[in-house]
Amino acid sequence: MLNQCRDDFPTLQNEAAPAYLDNACVTLKPQSVIDAITGYYTTTPGCGGRSVHRYGTVVSKAVNDARVKLGAFINAERADEVIFTRNATHSINQVAHGLAWERGDVVLTSDREHNSNLVPWLQLEQERGVDHHVVKSHDDNSFDLEAFERACEDAGPRLKMVAMSHVGNLDGVEIPIAEVAKIAHDYDALVAVDGAQSTPHMNVDVQALDIDFLSFSIHKMCGPSGMGGLWGRYELLDGLRTIQSGGQTVTHSTYTEATWAPPPSKFEGGLGNFSGMIATGAAVDYLSALDMNEVHEHEIRLNRIMTKGVNDLPGMKIIGPEDPSKRGGICSILLEHLPAHEVALLLDEVAGVMVRSGQHCVHSWFADRNIPEGSLRASAYLYNTEEDVRCFVDTLSEIAHTLG
Ligand SMILES: Cc1ncc(COP(=O)(O)O)c(C=O)c1O
Structure with a gap:
């Protein structure tokens, strides 16, 4: 099934098609998603949720359909628990700045968080007197559940929030979120999961994980740029303050008062990215037709090839556990003697291999180890082939x- 999917991606249909291995940043788009974007602009470019004319009605229905599909994809109990946002960063900020905080409340994160799941909590620390604590990982970056339990114990009743990435963009390492959630809930803390790197690559079931919030990036799921998602338990969303009030967020207003609309409208203030929402439905259709376990296994298979190839090269160290099955499709390499940005440029120039170089918005991890250069990160997705990853490894070796 996955072998045929390359045909669905227009950017892969020419002689000069790249070996695109920057999927942890943003993924390519299948034709069906592109058609959904242009379809909105060419057929019904109206406003959903408000106008009652034909354009408005068609858009409202398509947006609602997309929400229902997205909810089913992550196994939400109700579609109105799903909010369309600009990106995962917006989703995380909505949670962080929408909750009520008291001085001394404790927020726990891991030590490998993307800035988007670190800086909002640092901001709360600076502005609201919240205590942000970091749970250190094992030396190989795998999650230290015992250290997490100790951190919960230390915080005790002050523990208010556990905010962790499901899968890290630094290294592809998965945090055992179901176990984390169970422990956090024993302390009556909330669990907000950054699913930016899990939702595109594996089955994510918010009910089975028993979490409270999930933030994710639609643009990393074959969907359009400028789109993200936030899922939350309905009763929590109902009590959450919106960070963007205005049109769409109220059912009624007078000169002195406004009555909030229920979720999700309360959180979708202002005219929405309707083409993006509708195309999100197409992206979810695309992924739902695949077996996400197969996608995950495919990425690990490709990572085995990358890992073996990189381990054969001198002066290179892969971040995270040695076993590629513990790093999904991500192979993030510390280059001892080579400049990462220059290598990334050359990989594209010489062989059309596109990877990411630098600190991948996980500055805190690199700062802690004094590695300003960052790493070279190749990240595979469903349309990548063995040829792509072999080309990466062979060109890196050259x-x-x-340069060496
Ligand atoms: C783990 C993780 N969290 C959050 C983000 C931020 O996602 P977005 O660009 O959708 O805001 C990213 C993006 O790379 C990520 O990898």
Whole structure:
């Protein structure tokens, strides 16, 4: 099934198609998603949720359909628990700045968080007197459940929030969220999961994980840029303060008062990205037709090839556990003697291999280890082939020999 999917992606249909291995940043789009975007603008470019004319009605229905599909994809109990946002960053900010905080409330994160799941909590610490604590991982970056339990114990009744990535963009390492949630809930803390790197690559079931919030990036799921999602338990969303009030967020207003609309409208203030929402439905259709376990296994298979190839090269160290099955499709490499940005440029110039270089918005992890150069990160997705990853490894080897 996955073998055929390359045909669905227009950017992969020419002689000069890249070996695109920057999927942890943003994924390519299938034709069906592109058609959904242009379809909105060419057929019904109206406003959903408000106008009652034909354009408005068609858009409202398509947006609602997309929400229902997205809810089913993550196994939400109700579609109105799903909010369309600009990106995962917006979703996390909505949770962080929408909850009520008291001085001394404790928020726990891991030590490998993307800035989007670190800085909002640091901001609360600076502005609201919340205590942000970091749970250190094992030396190989795998999650230290015992350290987490100790951190919960230390915080005791002050523990208010556990905010952790499901899968890290630094290294592809998965945090055992179901176990984390169970422990956090024993302390009556909320669990907000950053699913930016899990939702596109594996089955994510918010009810089975028993979490409270899930933030994710639609643009990393074959969907359009400028789209993200936030799922939350309905009763929590109902009590959450919106960070963007205005049109769409109220059912009624007078000169002195406004009555909030129920979720999700309360959180979708202002005219929405309707083409993006509708195309999100197409992206979810695309992923729902695949077996997400197969997608995950495919990425690990490709990572085995990358891992073996990189381990054969001198002066390179992969971040995270040695076993590629513990790093999904991500192979993030510390280059001892080579400049990561230059290598990334050369990989594209020489062989059309596109990877990411730098600190991948996980500055805190690199700062802690004094590695300002960052790493070279290749990240695979469903349309990548063995040829893509072999080309990456072979070209990296050539570059290392030339520059080294
Ligand atoms: C783990 C993780 N969290 C959050 C984000 C931020 O996502 P967005 O760009 O959708 O805001 C990213 C993006 O790379 C990520 O990898």
